[in-house]
Amino acid sequence: MKRIFLGSLCLLLFLSSCKNETKDKQKVEVADSPDSTMRPIYIGTYTKKEGHVNGQAEGIYLVYQFPETGALEMDKTVASVVNPSFVKTSGDNKYLYAVSELGPKDGPAGLIYSYKINEDHSLEQTGSISTESFAPCYIAEDQSGQFIFVANYVGGVVMIYEKTADGSLKKLQKISLENPEKSNPHSVNISSNNKFAYITDLGNDRIWIFNLDLDTKSLKPNETPYIQLAEGSGPRHFAFSKTNEHAYTINELNGSISAFKIEQNGNLTHLKDISSLPEDFKGENSAADIHIHPSGDFLYVSNRGHNSIAAFSINQNTGSLKNIGFTDTRGATPRNFAISPEGTFLYVANQDSNDLVSFKIDLESGKLTETGKTLAIKTPVCIEFLN
Numbered sequence: 001m002k003r004i005f006l007g008s009l010c011l012l013l014f015l016s017s018c019k020n021e022t023k024d025k026q027k028v029e030v031a032d033s034p035d036s037t038m039r040p041i042y043i044g045t046y047t048k049k050e051g052h053v054n055g056q057a058e059g060i061y062l063v064y065q066f067p068e069t070g071a072l073e074m075d076k077t078v079a080s081v082v083n084p085s086f087v088k089t090s091g092d093n094k095y096l097y098a099v100s101e102l103g104p105k106d107g108p109a110g111l112i113y114s115y116k117i118n119e120d121h122s123l124e125q126t127g128s129i130s131t132e133s134f135a136p137c138y139i140a141e142d143q144s145g146q147f148i149f150v151a152n153y154v155g156g157v158v159m160i161y162e163k164t165a166d167g168s169l170k171k172l173q174k175i176s177l178e179n180p181e182k183s184n185p186h187s188v189n190i191s192s193n194n195k196f197a198y199i200t201d202l203g204n205d206r207i208w209i210f211n212l213d214l215d216t217k218s219l220k221p222n223e224t225p226y227i228q229l230a231e232g233s234g235p236r237h238f239a240f241s242k243t244n245e246h247a248y249t250i251n252e253l254n255g256s257i258s259a260f261k262i263e264q265n266g267n268l269t270h271l272k273d274i275s276s277l278p279e280d281f282k283g284e285n286s287a288a289d290i291h292i293h294p295s296g297d298f299l300y301v302s303n304r305g306h307n308s309i310a311a312f313s314i315n316q317n318t319g320s321l322k323n324i325g326f327t328d329t330r331g332a333t334p335r336n337f338a339i340s341p342e343g344t345f346l347y348v349a350n351q352d353s354n355d356l357v358s359f360k361i362d363l364e365s366g367k368l369t370e371t372g373k374t375l376a377i378k379t380p381v382c383i384e385f386l387n
Contacts, residue, residue, distance in 0.1 A: 044382030095167035127168030133157035156183030196266035242296025246319030298366035
């Protein structure tokens with residue numbers, strides 16, 4: 001009996017040792033991979049010197065966010081692309097699309113690249129295709145996830161593509177807007193019901209309105225083909241309210257925000273303009289980006305020159321805005337910014353000071369507080385969360 005007991009005891013100790021060894025190996029394997037609580041973010045950049053920017057980056061960067069603290073951690077360069085100034089993840093999180101903002105001296109046209117997003121968040125290129133004009137600057141996806149839209153800042157051209165099985169794109173339609181020598185399409189925005197597309201045209205001071213026809217896989221002019229804004233306003237980016245009853249543009253040239261009511265037929269009724277700048281500001285400014293908080297209660301815009309994020313509360317019934325403050329971005333030329341999916345942090349890409357700066361959002365007031373957490377990154381101009 002004594003020998004049997006000792007033998008069993010030895011076996012148990014051996015099994016226990018193996019079990020602990022396996023646990024230790026599992027701990028090492030987990031420690032070598034990104035923490036599951038960290039959220040991946042893709043950063044678009046400028047990689048070479050242009051007339052408006054001294055691009056210094058390597059391409060598209062992968063960064064991780066700590067949702068509890070708002071801190072950011074650099075991972076690596078995941079794609080070497082020339083001037084990937086706008087990047088967009090697909091709604092199903094399977095693919096990432098990136099423009100290559102090329103000018104006439106760089107080649108026959110700009111490009112849009114397609115990437116598969118791997119499990120470790122690295123990128124695997126599946127294709128590239130011409131944008132058929134220059135300086136592509138914005139990418140949108142329709143609500144079905146079937147179509148991709150690209151705005152070319154130069155030449156008045158907007159492209160529509162269809163996704164293929166591997167996420168790469170094939171051309172469906174080329175739209176040439178009026179006054180191509182003057183036209184500067186800066187964004188394409190698809191309505192929540194997937195019926196309408198709104199194209200902001202900075203050069204023509206217009207928002208073009210198209211019907212999205214899923215049967216013919218094309219855009220067709222709305223019965224009201226465009227809404228004209230004030231001369232010299234320069235509509236740049238566009239945002240829908242949470243109720244989808246109102247919409248807003250940030251106007252780059254005069255620094256105003258235009259509010260609209262969205263009609264059943266897709267038309268926009270212009271309600272009011274409000275400044276994105278303090279009343280006493282006298283310097284030069286170029287407004288850039290606009291986003292609405294996930295709660296629908298707050299709207300934020302970025303100002304290059306004043307170097308601020310302007311915050312507004314939204315009356316969700318009327319669509320009216322009320323200023324609640326201006327926050328210094330602690331850097332130069334805040335182009336793009338992004339709000340974390342849970343709405344607790346706002347991140348600013350300061351293009352000319354080469355950093356990302358984190359701000360805490362007060363969920364009651366909408367006001368921003370600097371967290372003190374920044375990440376050095378070369379010429380960042382686009383921040384895209386992978387949800």
